[in-house]
Amino acid sequence: MDALQQRITQAVEGKIDFEGQKRVDQIARISLIALTAISFLVGFVLQSLKATFVLFGIGTTVVLLITVPPWPLFNQHPIKWLSVREKGAK
Amino acid sequence: MHTTYARINNVTAFLSSCTMVLLAAIALSSLVFTANPKGEIIVSPMQIYAGNTRRYMNKKQDVAFLNFNLTADLKPLFNWNTKQLFLYVQAEYTNAQGIQNEAVIWDKIIRTKEEADLSLTGRNKYLFRNLGSSFKNAQPAHFSLKYNVMPYVGLLTYGEAARTGVPIPFPEKRSEVA
Numbered sequence: 001m002d003a004l005q006q007r008i009t010q011a012v013e014g015k016i017d018f019e020g021q022k023r024v025d026q027i028a029r030i031s032l033i034a035l036t037a038i039s040f041l042v043g044f045v046l047q048s049l050k051a052t053f054v055l056f057g058i059g060t061t062v063v064l065l066i067t068v069p070p071w072p073l074f075n076q077h078p079i080k081w082l083s084v085r086e087k088g089a090k
Numbered sequence: 091m092h093t094t095y096a097r098i099n100n101v102t103a104f105l106s107s108c109t110m111v112l113l114a115a116i117a118l119s120s121l122v123f124t125a126n127p128k129g130e131i132i133v134s135p136m137q138i139y140a141g142n143t144r145r146y147m148n149k150k151q152d153v154a155f156l157n158f159n160l161t162a163d164l165k166p167l168f169n170w171n172t173k174q175l176f177l178y179v180q181a182e183y184t185n186a187q188g189i190q191n192e193a194v195i196w197d198k199i200i201r202t203k204e205e206a207d208l209s210l211t212g213r214n215k216y217l218f219r220n221l222g223s224s225f226k227n228a229q230p231a232h233f234s235l236k237y238n239v240m241p242y243v244g245l246l247t248y249g250e251a252a253r254t255g256v257p258i259p260f261p262e263k264r265s266e267v268a
Binding site for chain 2 (some may be wrong): 012013014016019021025028029032033035036039040043044046047048049052056060063064067068069070087
């Protein structure tokens with residue numbers, strides 16, 4: 001029962017490692033800036049605000065889907081802790 | 091960025107900044123479109139009758155009636171950021187006291203680009219009255235067709251699409267409706 005509870009907590013918490021965090025940050029920043037610029041340009045060229053906001057909405061959903069869940073890709077560099085020192089060892 | 095909640099928070103915070111930039115860019119893009127379409131307004135001679143005023147039971151007030159023709163192709167005003175146009179015909183005249191007056195006598199809302207190629211005849215939709223009781227000794231009036239562009243995002247802009255070449259004089263008051 002405790003094990004199940006732990007797994008649920010972990011899934012909800014969705015922790016990722018340090019490398020993963022760096023990656024998520026980069027992905028979110030670059031893709032959102034690109035998305036803003038592209039949706040503006042597409043709308044301007046097509047002369048349609050609808051195109052802009054549909055594209056922006058779809059793009060936002062995709063970015064959130066990529067960055068929010070703790071995908072295994074973001075957990076490939078677990079921290080390697082030093083082994084526990086034996087008690088009394090010098 | 092270590093937990094799901096922190097990632098939602100971070101990504102949506104940056105998303106809101108991006109949305110602001112996008113909206114600002116759209117608002118600023120309106121400045122690129124500098125269409126200034128011109129049309130024509132022709133106003134027939136006015137007729138003036140004494141009418142009852144709502145405010146004072148026993149007082150008569152001059153009311154002017156007129157017909158006009160409008161032709162104007164306002165399609166160029168529609169760009170990606172145009173929601174609708176508000177058109178109005180404005181009478182501009184100096185009354186006997188030497189005061190410059192501007193009165194809106196007709197208006198129309200244009201919602202689509204297809205509607206924007208105007209060719210219509212109309213008459214004053216709103217009662218055209220002088221603030222005093224009479225148009226007597228008022229200077230001849232100019233009439234202009236003005237527009238107000240309402241964007242989806244950004245500032246309202248105003249412009250003038252047409253103006254009468256020769257001012258229209260106020261005629262003598264007629265006592266009875268013919």
